[in-house]
Amino acid sequence: MPGRRVLITGVGSLLGSALARRLEADRSFEYVAGLDTRRPSRPMDGVDFIEADIRDPVVATLLPQAQVDTVVHNQIVRRPGPGMSSRSMHDINVIGSLQLLTACERSPSIDSIVIRGSAGIYGSEPHAPQFFGEEMTRLYPLRSRFQRDVGEIENYFETYARRHPDTVCTMLRYQPAIGPALDTQVTRYLSAPLVPTYLGFDPRVQLVHEDDALDALVATVRRPVRGAVNVAGPGTIGLTRMIRIAGRPSVPVAGPLFASVAGAMRRVGLPELSEDFRRLLRYGRAVDTTRLIEEVGFTPRYETPAAVQDYVARRPGGRVLPSLSRAGI
Amino acid sequence: MAGAGDAIAVASLFLRGLRGGLDAGLELPEAVARSAAELPRGARERVRAALRRLDGDYQEDEWGFDTEFVEAVEPFFGFLYDRWWRVKAIGVENVPAHGRALLAANHAGIMPWDATMMSIGLMREHPLPRQPRFLVLNWAFDLPYVSVAIRRMGGVVASPHNAVRLLEQGQLVAVFPEGVKGTGKPYAERYRLQRFGRGGFVEIALRTGAPIVPVAVVGSEEIYPKLGEAPLLARAMGAPFFPLTPTFPWLGPLGAVPLPSKWRIEFCDPIETASFGAAAAEDRTLVLELSERVRETIQRKVLENVVKRGSAFL
8 A cells, every 4th residue: 555645844843843853754754745935853754845835836737746645834923023013914724725725726645734833813811711612713803913814714715625525634733832942932931031911810720742743643644633622721820820930020010001011021121022912911721632642643742831831841041930849848 | 808918918927038048149949948847826827838839730630610619719709608698598408418419590690600609608517518500601711810710610511511521520510501591681670580492401411411500690690781782892892791780880890799699509409310211301392391390390499488587687
């Protein structure tokens, strides 16, 4: 039986290149291609690197040539990186996904598509159910630009899945990831010398460990299921507890002043807090992971509190506040 | 309230020791350790617990329920239970000792004082005590501090998804089926139960096969005697209503202090739902019938207990 042929977008990212290496080492995959504008930091033997911009219409001719049966879309930008405007973030996310799905339409060999999307689609809402199930996407208006981007991607995805009933389309809705090797909004937030919080709020947040983020993607590529699947470390952690475990001094800021304080912090070189992330700091968000565990058959190794503890234990740079409970009282 | 004086004395002793240590050129952790070593044993335990918490070394479950927090605030709610409201809990043995169960009670006031008193009653009187989780009016979750305290004590947003998940985890869940209609009742209508909506709580019980325990709470409806409303203020604050009581808002925050009425909480005979099967949750007739039965039970028991209680405040 011939092995599977897979193409991964966003292969230059940490997760994308790790996924490519894992699939390349897997005997059941005979061909692994990676598409990105930037080369992965480490060279990858056996992985066919296609240097192209996902926004470029040329993707529509490159993809059918690759003759793949599985496409993993791993190029959704969660935060504007250095030198990236929110405009180009929107272009990569929305136009890129649209181009890719159009290219898939022209590739009859494709039988499964896995998208690494975001649980940001649910938003962070004070009155929301404490655990979002996959069917609860339309409960609240999409408030931020990123949320609207993700909403559009989900719409394209749904249309595609409806038009191609023979293709198994999986939308993985990732909670924010954390881990010593990652550079995400959460890890930047927890590395700041001063950590702003909303005065009088201590939301429950839920994260996914970097190892689980990769393993969940591998598990889904191996065994795709139809529709949306939440990806998160089970359980939640209170924001206060997370900051205390990280040993950071928190600065409570009254709600109405928070956006301007966050802006001022960015100007003095502290990490930027996006609109989504600010709402997360105020109201939190957690999802139900039953589908991931029972249908995809993947149980995350790290529950959310354990993911935070592992990150804190292995991250570069240490505590800012001394740990007093170990003072030997 | 002798505990408060003690705590202040211990804190000042500790801080003086800490200051001395730091002045002598010690590092902070060492100074803390030295200073704590000089405290009496009980106080040292408390300092140790506080420092552990400051390091994030404590447990919250996936709902944000925090056992240590509940234990820490117990004296305050215990005081309300014993002295302020002189609560008498009746029929606690009707609450199942384990497994899922739904407590349905009458409700008054935005703040879930009645839920906390039910939980203190169960923790004190039940042979196998456990903390009930309770569904709270959504509005409270937008309030700073209040929302955090409520979630640490086991409150969750009033959503059927939350109730079902909690029951499936085998929890005891308290609901107030009158909803916002109950909280905004004028004083003259106290102890007249409002309509129970569409019976959503019965659907939840049927879907999960949880028995329903009707609970009649007497006393909660006198703590904030609502004489009128200020709808414009309510709209400005996004609140469901803005109550005017003899003390609120005239006395400022002091007006939010609940009046010391006398309380009785009766847990009634449980109504079994498992035998109907989960599919019965869609049977409108059955849902409304059970909902009405629960309402009648609570109404009857409320009136009985109002009579048994006698004077409302003495």
